Amino acid sequence: MQESELERERAVVAALYERLDELRSQTEDRLDRVRRESVGSNHQARSERDAFARLYEDQLVQLRDVDSRLVFGRLLLEKPTEDGTAHRYIGRVGLRDDDQRSLLVDWRAQQASAFYQATANERMGVRARRHLTMTGREVSRIDDEVFDEALLDGTATGGEVVQGEGALLAALTAQRTGRMHDIVATIQAEQDRIIRSDLRGALVVQGGPGTGKTAVALHRAAYLLYANRQRLSSSGVLVVGPSTAFLRYIEAVLPSLGETGVVMSTLGELYPGVEAVGDDEPEAARLKGSAQMVRLLSRAVRSRQKVPTEAQTVEINGEHLVVEPELIGRAIARAQRSGKPHNLARVSFVKQALGELTDKLAAQLRASGSTVDEADLKVLREDLRTSYDVRVLLNTAWLPLTPEKFIQDLYARPSWLAELTPRWTAAQRAALARERSAPFTVSDVPLLDEAAELLGAFPGKPDAGARERDRQRKRDLENAKAAIRNMGVEGLVSAEQLANGFAERVDHGTTAERAAADRTWTYGHVVVDEAQELSAMQWRLLVRRCPMKSFTIVGDIAQVASASGATSWQSALTPSFKDAWRLEELTVNYRTPAQITREAERLAEEAGLPITPTRAVREGDWPIRRVAANGSGLGEAVAEAIAVDREIDATGTVAVIVPTASVAAVGAAVERRFGGQAARGAAGLTRPIAVLTGYEAKGLEFDAVVLADPDALVAESPRGAASLYVAMTRPTQRLTLVSR
Numbered sequence: 001m002q003e004s005e006l007e008r009e010r011a012v013v014a015a016l017y018e019r020l021d022e023l024r025s026q027t028e029d030r031l032d033r034v035r036r037e038s039v040g041s042n043h044q045a046r047s048e049r050d051a052f053a054r055l056y057e058d059q060l061v062q063l064r065d066v067d068s069r070l071v072f073g074r075l076l077l078e079k080p081t082e083d084g085t086a087h088r089y090i091g092r093v094g095l096r097d098d099d100q101r102s103l104l105v106d107w108r109a110q111q112a113s114a115f116y117q118a119t120a121n122e123r124m125g126v127r128a129r130r131h132l133t134m135t136g137r138e139v140s141r142i143d144d145e146v147f148d149e150a151l152l153d154g155t156a157t158g159g160e161v162v163q164g165e166g167a168l169l170a171a172l173t174a175q176r177t178g179r180m181h182d183i184v185a186t187i188q189a190e191q192d193r194i195i196r197s198d199l200r201g202a203l204v205v206q207g208g209p210g211t212g213k214t215a216v217a218l219h220r221a222a223y224l225l226y227a228n229r230q231r232l233s234s235s236g237v238l239v240v241g242p243s244t245a246f247l248r249y250i251e252a253v254l255p256s257l258g259e260t261g262v263v264m265s266t267l268g269e270l271y272p273g274v275e276a277v278g279d280d281e282p283e284a285a286r287l288k289g290s291a292q293m294v295r296l297l298s299r300a301v302r303s304r305q306k307v308p309t310e311a312q313t314v315e316i317n318g319e320h321l322v323v324e325p326e327l328i329g330r331a332i333a334r335a336q337r338s339g340k341p342h343n344l345a346r347v348s349f350v351k352q353a354l355g356e357l358t359d360k361l362a363a364q365l366r367a368s369g370s371t372v373d374e375a376d377l378k379v380l381r382e383d384l385r386t387s388y389d390v391r392v393l394l395n396t397a398w399l400p401l402t403p404e405k406f407i408q409d410l411y412a413r414p415s416w417l418a419e420l421t422p423r424w425t426a427a428q429r430a431a432l433a434r435e436r437s438a439p440f441t442v443s444d445v446p447l448l449d450e451a452a453e454l455l456g457a458f459p460g461k462p463d464a465g466a467r468e469r470d471r472q473r474k475r476d477l478e479n480a481k482a483a484i485r486n487m488g489v490e491g492l493v494s495a496e497q498l499a500n501g502f503a504e505r506v507d508h509g510t511t512a513e514r515a516a517a518d519r520t521w522t523y524g525h526v527v528v529d530e531a532q533e534l535s536a537m538q539w540r541l542l543v544r545r546c547p548m549k550s551f552t553i554v555g556d557i558a559q560v561a562s563a564s565g566a567t568s569w570q571s572a573l574t575p576s577f578k579d580a581w582r583l584e585e586l587t588v589n590y591r592t593p594a595q596i597t598r599e600a601e602r603l604a605e606e607a608g609l610p611i612t613p614t615r616a617v618r619e620g621d622w623p624i625r626r627v628a629a630n631g632s633g634l635g636e637a638v639a640e641a642i643a644v645d646r647e648i649d650a651t652g653t654v655a656v657i658v659p660t661a662s663v664a665a666v667g668a669a670v671e672r673r674f675g676g677q678a679a680r681g682a683a684g685l686t687r688p689i690a691v692l693t694g695y696e697a698k699g700l701e702f703d704a705v706v707l708a709d710p711d712a713l714v715a716e717s718p719r720g721a722a723s724l725y726v727a728m729t730r731p732t733q734r735l736t737l738v739s740r
């Protein structure tokens, strides 16, 4: 009975793939035709052709990316659809036949929501739900959940029913590859509600380790892009994660859902032109992340608008003019009243100062018997403007500044920092002090951004004009609509998509590339993962990138590792979001077996961490293994523990999580023993064995984890207990603790 059902599904799925192939070849033909079109030297026609070509190329990439597991579900409906079928197939994309009849429903469409949310109590018009597991292009297994009791006696469907959560369990126990996969086939109801939640406002998803926060956040991004295509395709979506290793881990998920235009960034890369990798010591990071930096920086900018302490004499074409501090003071006060950023207000300052200086010089010349008329005044003003002495005078009072130099100066000039921080201790100031040439850190990035706001565009280096961009977008949309009419492809291609093609031509980059390179770009939505780590200053930066405050914020307060991280969502979010955020919780642990979860949670509770207890879906097959180095080096003991684990499973992924101080030594020992199979940091994610620090392991998962020297991991930072909690909850199967 199962066999015949399997055969039936195989036939349906084969037809869906046939349709996919057909669409692919149609798109290839269109692309060919567009490319061959001769448009001569007409600029407009050429740019239209290029935009169409780019669009078809993108469509081809999408059609290729959805090939694996194109379809994964089927609903048996209570009422047949308009075209008389009782089955609705759910897949990665929507497919229609030539008569526009629906063959496959996109998982994000409203009609697909029952696939994730229907239950026996809340049937949502569904009699049964079927999961299809694919091997290549063929259905290899089916799992049914039945909501309509009439089906259970076997009469209504010819006894085709199999029950169970097989698809979910198969997904959860599958070997890990070092890359996160999408979960479209097995999204659970509580997750689905979050994924489909409204675009507006900030949504916080709190949940313990392994509850699917990252997976949910990425699927929500894909859902929002689908449901709000018009709004988000030109403004873009930003996904922020804690490290390069993490971004590499998740980078394949959105493309596999057909979404390629999302900007992914670590917190160290959010200020264009700076790529901060390292971070400060905890105390410096805490200070730099704290909200007091807002006032400090604003005072620091003000202090770079300086009234001279005494009168200065300037020479203009042999004439000596004494300039009192009050004259400069008046010009500064006037410019400050404009409320503009430093570099822009400087223009008013210079104008005002030159005006007063011109009057003063004219008065002095008149007093010595010269006549000065209107035309002369202009010349005098120009003489003053180009005079070396005057330039020095005005620059000393108010110098245009770049954010980079401004922040470097702040750290490199102890006396200036001391003036700005009368209430700080010497130790606090010392924490910030550093050489001008030292590289920027992750904690500097939001300060550079804050400084850029306070300073405004540097003369001659204007920020990309948001208004001009809007105007260009409108023109592109109009052109795209006309082009679609001309080509007769209405309904096949949207004006928004085609307009993106125009924009790429103009700016030499995709929406994502242009957004990432432009500090003033505002995104339509921002997804923040591991959001508990963000400092007050980092939140300010992110809200600037999305002033509409449409955010998906996922994290776990108990996993905070950074010194400037949150103690509660309330305290972290209120300054930037007031009370305009809503909270959802996830409580089912899909990753870590119960045996390991219980122990991790017990230790975390003992250390006083505010954990959200989770319910693990699997008990797991292996208890935690504990070994001691006992005299042999830690590295050797770790290597031995890996070897033991490889005997259980020689093909899975192993993470070796090591306190920072031992990472070099342990890494070397592991590489000696396992050669090219192992690597340090992000590079390890594509190898069977990755050697990582606690911070690098955040958000990731592996078949097995070998944890080196847990006591040292706890002791190495003020939030060490959280590091241990994070490290212990990374495995999907086995955990070994190696003590010294």
Ligand SMILES: Nc1ncnc2c1ncn2[C@@H]1O[C@H](COP(=O)(O)OP(=O)(O)OP(=O)(O)O)[C@@H](O)[C@H]1O
Residues within 6 Å of the ligand: 168, 171, 172, 181, 182, 183, 186, 187, 188, 191, 207, 208, 209, 210, 211, 212, 213, 214, 215, 216, 556, 590, 591, 698, 699, 700, 701, 729
């Ligand atoms: N509905 C689901 N179906 C299949 N797999 C799932 C489902 N939900 C979560 N998972 C899997 O569970 C694992 C943990 O998910 P994820 O990394 O998103 O958790 P997390 O809450 O972000 O964890 P952490 O806080 O530890 O970083 C992943 O392998 C993910 O694919």
